[in-house]
Amino acid sequence: MSLLQAKIKDVARVAGVSVTTVSRVLNGEKYVKDEMRRKVNKAIEQLGYAPSHIARSLVLKKTNLIGVIVPDLTSSFYSTILSSVEEAASSNGYNLLVCNIIEDIDKELKYLNVFTEMRVEGIIIMHEKINEDIRAQIHKTNIPVVFSSVKPMDQDFTSIIIDDYQAAYDATKYLIELGHDSIGFIGGDLRDVTSGQNRYSGYRNALADHSVKIVYENIRFGDYKVKSGYELMKELLNNKQRPGAVFVVSDDMAIGAMNCIWDHGLRIPEDISVMGFDGSQMTELVRPRLTSMEQPIHHMGKITMETLLKQISDPEAAKGDIILPHELVVRESCRKVP
Amino acid sequence: MSLLQAKIKDVARVAGVSVTTVSRVLNGEKYVKDEMRRKVNKAIEQLGYAPSHIARSLVLKKTNLIGVIVPDLTSSFYSTILSSVEEAASSNGYNLLVCNIIEDIDKELKYLNVFTEMRVEGIIIMHEKINEDIRAQIHKTNIPVVFSSVKPMDQDFTSIIIDDYQAAYDATKYLIELGHDSIGFIGGDLRDVTSGQNRYSGYRNALADHSVKIVYENIRFGDYKVKSGYELMKELLNNKQRPGAVFVVSDDMAIGAMNCIWDHGLRIPEDISVMGFDGSQMTELVRPRLTSMEQPIHHMGKITMETLLKQISDPEAAKGDIILPHELVVRESCRKVP
């Protein structure tokens, strides 16, 4: 309970041994006489000594730190992945330094720099809007980086993702099989490869392969958030020929769309079917429950962490992407056309 | 782009100056000749040098690290506070070490220990289920601790909270003024002082002060999560005399309750009015929108961080709690009784 933290030297003095010996019992080495060990442990207890991770990191050149860059902590999608990352980190003896960047490139650059100064052993990034500065910064530091749930346009980075093209294709196909012939689309940012381009291609090709006419008037692109889903759905509702179903590329946007439909006095799925994407916890909380093409988000963080740890321990490890399975979870928001 | 990180010595060698000088330009000291400064900066650039925060921490005895213990990262309530904490930390040059403890005392104890080994300068905790071990551990380390949104039963800790008693009182009073005379209650854990006991007392006293009969049959206690709100609401619906309104002590539980009501074919607010608590983003996402007694959660993290920083810079700083204002936000889930 002293104001000054005890240090290893103090423990050595109190125990009447050398600091080398204290260090040995701290690190659980075998060749220490039981009596010494006892004396040391007593001194540790007595002084309330906790070894300095800082000093240890310096000599061991090992920080046990992982830097995580999250686009938006308040989003249930990212926080679910983060939670899974944290669990895997913790059980592997790693600690998380987390940074929340609300589309603030400068902050991201700053943090990437902090991460390298802190000598984090690895970095996890959860967004794909990587510009040249960021890319250069990442390549400059030699720290392993793994992207979770996204894939930026650069062959060098490894990503943990699903097959977004196929997932979008399957989701659209499901709506077609339900009998829908007018399927709107609320997509992501077309500058995003995975969540923007790939999902859009999947949607279009599914329509084409099943000879369903593509109506560009019923296609919009948003920013994955609730509000944009709401606004874009409003535009679709104002169209002359309103779609009978809409495939929305994130659950958050889908919920925005559902609310917009509700606020217009229409019913889901009777008037319009809504298909989401992601598998966020929100799918079960809204009414009707949201049918969604799900990513394994509870699993993704763990895989991400494990992949990163593999690269940390073996820099030569294969750097290919890991493609996780997607799954259509049918709930209540899509109806079969009679 | 070398595999080995450059160190200050390398920079000194390349620049042809002493490490002292390099250190000086790194720290922006004035008394360095411009030419030296230029040479040093050039060497830094050339080597891609990033100073080691580890080594620096060791000599400066300053880590710029804050440890944060979150009960559940996937909860929008906590992640909103965390997001606000992160912003305040970042803008003050601090970094966050975050730990997610899903009611796992051992993990919390472990992390508290990691935090002290890491020499974090302060700790933020967002739950009030502090047992003796945790309490002892906190008191043992001499690190400033601030509780956010909760107050454990211990005078020594400082908390950033609202007046939970008054907030619950006001919420209940609002329902009474709307004309309700049968108001159910879904509370928190009575072992929790703030969110359990205080809110319950506020509810009861508001009823008593306005001569509304308290019906124990319509009172339940849950764990703040969606599911428990759902299950407890189901019990209330099965009662002989169903309440006309229900005050639910967290928005998550309130949403569970709303879903239960919906699933039973009843309407909100026509059949039952629902009042939430917290001000989570969910309030705006459900239909009807949830009227809620709100905590300033977007602000709370910032205040928490600032209070903590104050205690870090001045250990003698006053340690009293900070009581933030609560606010009733009327939306659509409570109706006026005709």
Next chain:
DNA sequence: CTGAAAGCGCTTACAG
């Protein structure tokens, strides 16, 4: 304005 040297709190060959 500049640099040699000591020290931050640990670990680890090396010698005994």
Next chain:
DNA sequence: CTGAAAGCGCTTACAG
């Protein structure tokens, strides 16, 4: 089995 000493990568009096 144990300890003295060097070293991890920095900063900072101190001397010049």
